[in-house]
Amino acid sequence: MAVKEEAHLRFHLAAAVAACIAGWAVGLSRWEWVVLVLAAGAVITLELVNTAIERVVDLATDKFHPLAKAAKDIAAAAVLVASGFAVVIAVLLFWPHLR
Numbered sequence: 443m444a445v446k447e448e449a450h451l452r453f454h455l456a457a458a459v460a461a462c463i464a465g466w467a468v469g470l471s472r473w474e475w476v477v478l479v480l481a482a483g484a485v486i487t488l489e490l491v492n493t494a495i496e497r498v499v500d501l502a503t504d505k506f507h508p509l510a511k512a513a514k515d516i517a518a519a520a521v522l523v524a525s526g527f528a529v530v531i532a533v534l535l536f537w538p539h540l541r
């Protein structure tokens with residue numbers, strides 16, 4: 443259900459699949475795979491938690507509330523932070539294979 447409804451989740455799943463294809467293409471080592479899977483898993487897991495928090499906030503209120511805004515914005519920021527770290531990790535993993 444979340445995959446069908448959430449464009450961001452679909453994007454992150456597609457990015458994870460693309461990273462796995464790239465990892466297979468450059469021949470990542472076992473430990474590089476571990477790091478890649480952890481980074482991608484963190485992003486997708488946080489995206490699911492973000493979606494759940496959005497649903498709970500919408501269930502709790504359909505009125506503007508500063509706490510509703512804070513909850514949604516903080517949950518979205520968690521995904522953004524994990525995505526930023528995942529990009530840095532991807533650069534560190536793939537750079538030595540592409541030089």
Ligand SMILES: Nc1ncnc2c1ncn2[C@@H]1O[C@H](COP(=O)(O)OP(=O)(O)OP(=O)(O)O)[C@@H](O)[C@H]1O
Nearest residue numbers: 448450496503504505506507508510511514515518
């Ligand atoms: N009840 C609310 N009260 C205050 N601000 C809200 C409320 N609901 C949403 N917002 C604000 O509007 C923004 C967008 O809300 P929305 O529910 O569309 O989330 P979204 O991050 O766009 O989710 P989606 O993944 O469904 O596009 C939130 O990040 C938040 O800042």
